[in-house]
Amino acid sequence: MSDVKTSQKSVRQVEIEILRYNPDTDEKPYFQTYQVPCQEEWVILDAVNYIKDNLDRSLSYRWSCHMAVCGSCGMMVNGEPTLSCHAFVRDMPDKITIEPLENFPIARDLIVDMDGFVEKLSSVKPYINAAEEKTVEQGTYQQLPEQLQLYKQYTQCINCMLCYSACPQMALNDGFVGPAALALAHRYNLDSRDKGREVREDVVASNAGIWECSFVGACSEVCPKHVDPAAAIQQTKIAATGDYFKKFLMPWKNAQKGQAPEGGDQ
Amino acid sequence: MLNKINSDVVIIGAGGAGLRAAIEIARSQPDLSIALLSKVYPMRSHTVAAEGGAAGVAKDEDSFDNHFNDTVAGGDWLCDQDAVEYFIHQAPKELTQMEHWGCPWSRTKEGKVAVRPFGGMKVERTWYAADKTGFHMLHTLFQTSLKYPGIKRYDEYYSIDLISENGQCYGVTALDMRTGQIKFFRAKSVIIATGGAGRVFPFTTNGAIKTGDGMAMAYRAGVPLKDMEFVQYHPTGLPGTGILITEGSRGEGGLLVNKNNYRYLQDYNLGPPDPWPRKKAMELGPRDRLSQAFWQEQQKGNTIQTPFGDAVHLDLRHLGEEKINERLPMVRELAINYMGVDPVHEPIPVRPVVHYTMGGIDTDIEAATRLKGLYAAGECACVSINGANRLGSNSLTELLVFGSKAGANAAEFASKTSEQVDEALLENMAKQSADKVAQLFHHQGKETIPGLRNEMNTIMEAGAGIYRTESSLKDAVNQLTQLKSRFADIELTDKSNVYNTDLIQALELGSMIDVARAMAVSALNRQESRGSHQRLDYVERDDKNFLRHTLATFAGDDNPTIDYRDVVITKSQPAERVYGGESK
Amino acid sequence: MKLTNGNYVRPPARYSWWLRQGRYFRYMMRELSSLFVGIFSIIMICGLYQLSQGEAQFTAFTSSLWNNFWWLSVITFLFVTYHSYSWFIVTPKAMPLRFSGKKVAPWIIIGAHMILWLICSIFIWFIFTNGGAQ
The missing domain is CATH 1.10.1060.10 (Alpha-helical ferredoxin)
Incomplete structure (x- = not known):
């Protein structure tokens, strides 16, 4: 049977570096580093949510479905365009760099102008x-x-x-x-x-x-x-x-x- | 001076129902101007996550009566039967219209639209696009909406307050998330299509955006919330994440077994355990019964322990790789990615998870609310066709049928209404709404938003979960009352204007607390068990006292006042809900 | 660069972007290989001209080419091989095939191209080596 039934939740300390930018206060983007205790089964988005809820309320990003279908949470993760709800922390090194999607203007933090x-x-x-347009009565x-x-x-x-x-x-x-x-x-x-x-x-x-x-x-x-x-x-x-x-x-x-x-x- | 934007119709929410309404207005009355507001870009709306399909009579051996009876019995006779009647007749038309707009419905060999069975359904009538039906419907609607220049989108605008005066709605205030500016969207009619409120619970299939904003907005403006105690648990979500594994997987023949590899549903009046999928039996019983059976199994110690809590197994292996890939590709992808389980080779651990709010803004069969000019459709509304338990695959159809209806009626109202209202008064109300938000920036307090949100989630799960009691509900009501007063003591950390998600989350939390209170108080007052509302202290259905809709009316800081309204019954008298071999 | 609307535009790495990722590097190598396909074509045209002047001329041309520019031949050969390879592996994208309603698996399309390529190469090799001996 699969490992989910037997494994204990294990925690790994990961250093996450995020490109921050707030047009109200910043001339240009800069990196900010967070220490995040990541659980084994987390996706990158869970780690970012942890930061938002526990370490830094001012971090802005988009997300919703957490199941790779709404398309909101794209980010550059270690230089690779990634859906952050679809990439697991367990597959990442101990240091992760997150930036807004490239080739788009940054509106704020990880939010790009789309x-x-x-x-x-x-x-x-x-x-x-x-x-010619069919009417509904004509069927499919x-x-x-x-x-x-x-x-x-x-x-x-x-x-x-x-x-x-x-x-x-x-x-x-x-x-x-x-x-x-x-x-x-x-x-x-x-x-x-x-x-x-x-x-x-x-x-x-x-x-x-x-x-x-x-x-x-x-x-x-x-x-x-x-x-x-x-x-x-x-x-x-x-x-x-x-x-x-x-x-x-x-x-x-x-x-x-x-x-x-x-x-x-x- | 507040920025004011004039339109004929304002639509709040650009998911399935909002887009369908917008298209209906744009194509029937192209001269009307439409402002389509949404806190996310339309394709992010949670319609996108619906998997299984949309119900509408399609086969010769099926009938409108079958769809009617399945829906009414599925809803434990709490549905308004006139609304159900209208709904089932419109359903095939709306689904055909979607086909004309390009929805990639799955097909039979002959090239007709294919249908699959769903829980509680006598004859298969669920139209599907593999197992990404909601995704395809949403994208089809969004792309079709691009055809109409009359639809002006305001993406990433968070709506705050309805502006109404003397029993009529005149627009809404909304925050432009990218600038932080609050604008007054003045309109002749308004449609709310903001979806459900599953996020008041901790463990839900719902996306982060489903925070009941529209429900709370209408509620604060004096429209009652109807039947809020009815919250549907979907029987098959992934433990931990709550990701939905569609009912379509059981429609295709998936089996539910406990830790002894026993199809336990046969012990709950759902048998016999045929090897093939028998309609309205076993795994194809209604969602409320299946979720409740899980709870019973858990009490008996028959569930399987996982690091993310108890679960049972959904076994698809006998379907074979080819069928799984063709019919359930997303289920396979989700199980592999998020559970590390390939359903071709292993059963998927699943457990019940909060999925859908049957209750919502009180609307009539015309999608109208008691405020003139205000309409609502989709999950945020309660017509009610879902009663005490929604039949799987009725909701995607519902957002088309009543989205379209809301659009048509809002358009008609906008083109006929002659207003005599003091504009300065409305503008002043809008300004007050904006000031209220501005004050949040200056407010100092000791409560945090994630802290209160977690507490609310815990309270709701403990007090108003699958099974409820008087004491659990009383506790929940009291704790929520305290939470509401503590909410006044929050402080924003982020003080900036651009994409201030700290602020948005605060506003969302405000909505959720109001909605949660309406749920808990409504549930406390309904002293019976019906559909998804199960009371351990009142185990029987009580038609004498509770064959009625609950109406919760906002009362500021106090608990809502509760009234009741009789259910509309036309041709189906309440009877026992029979599933399994004995159902006809 | 900060725009007037507050958005920030990151300057693209105009000259070094292709060194950042394996996939970009492979693409640039494929583009670069076109240059060598050009060189190869010129050599081939010259060779054909020499061949029309008789066997002695042609032999003199090939041996002089090998003696003086063997390194160019090797590099050209490698790049032309990479060029062919890099295009064959993307053929399923440009030429999706269907057989009785079902999509033909990409590896079959790629494999068929590779095998055809190999057969042609062996055939030409055979003509050149054996044909010359007669």
Whole structure:
């Protein structure tokens, strides 16, 4: 049987260094160190909550669900973009450094300004764009399990923004639409109910969109939900290239709003 | 001078119900301006954590009557049957609408929406998106809301006080968390959709944000809180963290066993222990019965000891890896990550955990409260379709059905109302609300927020847990009264304006103490056992005296005053709740 | 840098960022390897030209290349190999395959590419060594 039933709660003293910043009083961020008695089963977020409740009431950060689905608690933990409710203290050394997510402006302590991120999500028109809207009385669309499987992976994004933090392209150009938003566009493009690929293409297939991506692949490596945004972007590049040549070679043919390249069964 | 923002409708809370309401207004009356306030970005709302699914009649062999009867019996006849009737008829429509908006419902081989069985359900009718239904619904609603320019979002605004005068609501004051500025959101109608208050208990599936702010706001503004004594324990949470393991895992065939590897539910009128999942029996009994059976097993010493307290085992191994991966991927992920147990190879230790507040802001079938222009929907409201025990998978549907209803009615009210109110008076009230918060910054005291919060949690667990008695509840009520007066003696450590989470936690604690008192006093006064409210000193249901809703009205520092209102009964007369082999 | 709205923007490490993490370093090596793919292509074009001038010319060219620039050949070979490898391991991302409705496992796609690569290499090696001997 598993160790949870037999093990005693053991405590380890961990030094946690947190980047602090309060715009009311600070010109720039600085590190503050806390000694935290961490229990074996704690996640990083538990340690941060301990600091907030027992050592420093002024520490600010976001969190809610504690089960890796609300996407609030992303932080840099020892230099790696991490969902702090999803990373265990037992896997960490005796000294842990926590900073706000990189590639975002710091609003206060571990809280970053995420308005730009939400605008980018919004810019790819992430909603069903049906050819004609069905009424509720007409019932549901038919969608076969294999059609669902095509896009399902790309619906799993929790908007935790770790991928934006890991992306070196984002660091160099904050206008980049970015991994999560492009993966979301791909999700709708692949959905059999959607006919909106062309409407999204203005943003998606622009220089700030897929063509800004140089396929570092870091986004997919840090994604806690295995969405694989890098894959979504590369597939979108192939689809957009196809569209371009279709338009170029067959100008008389109105570019068809077909599906992206994935999907041929045999 | 207080910053004033005018809109037609203000919605407080941007989870499932708030977003659904916003979309309903935006698409039916695009000319109306909507201010959607939330203390978190919409996709952080706790709808995101719902796993199992949403109920709505889908199969030919099912019927509206079945859904009606399951819901009313599940709620131990405390549901208002006119509301249930409306709810079950709207349910399939709302779920179909979600399908049109792109919700990735799981499918049958033929490409139709698939349904699975849930506890207390005669025929399977739970629509699901693997085991992340709430997550997919929330993101679908949020993304769909981006289509409508009429919806102006105010993310990370913490709402403080409703502004009402002469029986009508005119808006709300809210703190812009990133600047610390308090603004007056003036509106013709207001919808509260702020979710439940599970955080008044120490061990809960609820996220940190579920602190009952909206309930407390309406309560302080004079709207009663209804049926607050009914708090649902979900039978299967992970020990320690309280992370939810969905009822869908039992719907797919998961078994509950005690330390002797015995399916103990058969000893509690839930048998026979068929090897297949029999509807409304054993593991698919209602949540209140299952949680109570755990408590009984614990008394008998049949539970399994873990470092995080007693537990029983949820065994999924016989389902096989493929089915677990397809239907319950999140359950597997959560069990591995947070419990170190892979359900493919080992049973998962689970125990009951506070999950849902059946009670809430007193609303009618129109989602309206007794304050004109004020509506409420979702977990924060009590219509009531959940009665004394909510049927699993009714709540995701509820936030669509009544979110939509609240939106439609708030929009209509906003477009028709002609107001004659003294604006200066309202502004002055808003300013007082802001001043009250400002005073917290200067206040010196000796109480700390985490200290009081922990005490409140302990009081609620000890006094108002799965089983209650007169003395445990009296203790809780008295201690909460003291806690309320000690709360006046808190001091903020953080005095800054930007993202002052010390301040936010203080305001949340204030809400929670008020809500906790309403729960404890309501529970003390209900001298019977019904659904999730189980009294060791009044073990029987008492329809003669308590087939009524409790209404707790705010009375400042004093305990709330308690009134009752008869339950609406249309076609189902109260009867015994029968589960297991004997249920029809 | 502190902005007027109070937010603080951390300056990006413009030149050294790729040394900070293994994944960034591997990416930069992949980008750098393109340079050697270019060098390799130029050598190849020159080689083909020499080959069109007859066997003696070509042999003189290859031996002079090896005698004077053997180190360049070795480095080029290593980088071109890394280049091919680094692209083959990301192929499942760009070319997800499905077979009767199910996703083909990434390792199969990668493995198929690697095996094909190996077969081609052996085949070319065989032509060059045996073809030259005849």
